Amino acid sequence: MHPHLLSVDSLTRDSVDRLMHVAARMEPIASRRQVTRVLEGAVLGNLFFEASTRTRVSFNAAFCRLGGSVCDTTGFTFSSMAKGESLYDTSRVMSGYCDAIVMRHPDQGSVAEFAAATHVPVINGGDGPGEHPSQALLDFYTIDKEFNRLGKHLGNAHVLLTGDLKYGRTVHSLFKLLSLYDPMRFTLVAPPGLEMPAALIELVASRGHRVEERSSLADDYTDVDVIYTTRIQKERFTAEMSEGFSLSRDFTVDRTFLDRRCARDTIVMHPLPRDSRPDANDLDVDLNGDSRLAIFRQTDNGIPVRMAIFATLLQVDDLIEKDLRPVRWFVPPRVGIDDPQL
Ligand code: ASP
Numbered sequence: 651m652h653p654h655l656l657s658v659d660s661l662t663r664d665s666v667d668r669l670m671h672v673a674a675r676m677e678p679i680a681s682r683r684q685v686t687r688v689l690e691g692a693v694l695g696n697l698f699f700e701a702s703t704r705t706r707v708s709f710n711a712a713f714c715r716l717g718g719s720v721c722d723t724t725g726f727t728f729s730s731m732a733k734g735e736s737l738y739d740t741s742r743v744m745s746g747y748c749d750a751i752v753m754r755h756p757d758q759g760s761v762a763e764f765a766a767a768t769h770v771p772v773i774n775g776g777d778g779p780g781e782h783p784s785q786a787l788l789d790f791y792t793i794d795k796e797f798n799r800l801g802k803h804l805g806n807a808h809v810l811l812t813g814d815l816k817y818g819r820t821v822h823s824l825f826k827l828l829s830l831y832d833p834m835r836f837t838l839v840a841p842p843g844l845e846m847p848a849a850l851i852e853l854v855a856s857r858g859h860r861v862e863e864r865s866s867l868a869d870d871y872t873d874v875d876v877i878y879t880t881r882i883q884k885e886r887f888t889a890e891m892s893e894g895f896s897l898s899r900d901f902t903v904d905r906t907f908l909d910r911r912c913a914r915d916t917i918v919m920h921p922l923p924r925d926s927r928p929d930a931n932d933l934d935v936d937l938n939g940d941s942r943l944a945i946f947r948q949t950d951n952g953i954p955v956r957m958a959i960f961a962t963l964l965q966v967d968d969l970i971e972k973d974l975r976p977v978r979w980f981v982p983p984r985v986g987i988d989d990p991q992l
Contacts, residue, residue: 654765654772655959657781658826666790666830669958672967673791676954679715682981684974687717688966695748696722697740698775699731699755704922704949705775705785709752712956716966721748741767750960771963779817779886785921786823788955792948793828793876796917799992805832808873812839812901813880813932815846817887820921821880822850829854836861837874841897844882866900871912878919879903879933897931904934908942917944939988946986 652660678684694713698706702724710720726732731740737760744751745768752773753761758780765772776782797804809828811821815838825846828834836859838846845863855861871877882897903918918937922945925932937943961967 653769653963654774655783655963656762656765656772656774658783658786658823661783661827661830663830666787666827669787669955669962670791670794672961672970673787673951673954673958675967675970676957676961678974679970680712680950680953680957682977685977686715686970686973686975688969688973689713689716689718689960689964692716692718692749692964693747694718694720694960695744695751696720696775697729697744697751697753697755698722698724699726699729699753700776702754702775704952705752705754705782708949708952709773709775709784709956712953713750713960715953716957716960718749718960737764738767740764741772744768745770750964773959773963776819778819779822779883780819781823782819782921783823783827784952784956784959785820786827787959788952789820789824789878789919789921789948790827791955792919792944792951793917795951796944796947797875800915800917802875802915804828804834806834807875808835808837809876809878810837810839810871810874811846811878811880812867812903814844814882815840815880816844817883818880818921821846821878824878825850825854829857829859833858833860835859837871838863839865839867839901841865841882841901843891866898867903867907867911868900869911871916874912874916876917876919877903877912879924880921881923881925881932882930896929899931902931902934903937905936905940908937908940916942918942919948920945922949939990941990941992946989950985 679686713720723729741764750771752775753764754775756778758778761774761777815821851861920933
């Protein structure tokens with residue numbers, strides 16, 4: 651793997667497969683059955699200049715579960731960037747303190763600029779509307795695990811990507827990552843003005859995949875294997891776009907939509923957070939507890955995948971099995987009250 655993880659563009663099918671393999675070996679640690687200390691003494695710098703719960707905390711937890719420690723900073727207000735410090739200076743300073751750095755920043759390309767100033771591995775935790783490669787890796791890991799459980803194969807799969815496909819960095823990364831694999835079918839459903847960038851559609855189509863665009867979910871999707879819904883990224887809208895924007899109910903994925911228009915084994919994913927305010931019409935909570943809703947399995951998968959990214963970048967992936975001990979504290983058999991038995 652490349653010394654940094656900045657974009658899916660640096661990944662190959664082989665490097666993704668290797669990471670998936672390492673992630674699977676992390677499962678006993680991620681699910682709190684075993685403990686390792688392979689990163690004992692190592693320090694992670696978590697630099698988040700945009701809102702985050704999952705990405706920040708799961709990178710943090712993944713590093714700690716490998717035995718490392720984490721230094722965290724959130725927002726511009728409490729960082730020296732508020733005093734005009736450049737990405738170059740911040741990068742060099744952080745590199746003197748940390749063995750790996752995860753950064754999220756509102757500007758596309760900023761994490762790559764930060765990484766260009768250091769030899770310490772940098773992971774892009776989301777650069778504006780650009781990319782979110784670790785999310786794509788955990789999404790891919792989730793699809794692979796769910797397909798294994800359902801006896802399905804990736805080749806010929808039908809994936810529906812819906813919501814804000816213009817500013818949604820997770821769908822940009824996932825669309826490119828899936829396109830590294832055997833020909834699939836993609837249906838893209840976005841509200842007007844929030845369509846997938848044309849360059850990405852061209853890239854994926856040039857790799858032999860079938861890509862179709864539609865403007866509403868009011869259709870039959872009985873042969874769709876995966877529905878990947880996304881939040882409308884209003885924080886990236888111009889003032890003009892924000893004025894009077896509201897998402898029609900036609901874009902809501904809920905129990906009625908799944909029961910009436912999809913197959914019984916369609917899985918539903920979302921990078922989260924879902925916007926649960928009444929007019930948001932994002933992924934509905936009426937699917938909670940339904941085994942087709944894979945969103946919390948997806949967030950759980952963030953831990954083994956992010957552990958695998960650290961272990962690979964810091965070159966300890968071969969040491970994991972040599973260093974395992976059983977956990978000594980209480981761990982509930984299921985962590986969520988609505989988690990379905992699969
Ligand atoms: N958490 C994801 C991201 O940071 C998705 C979202 O915010 O809607 O891109």
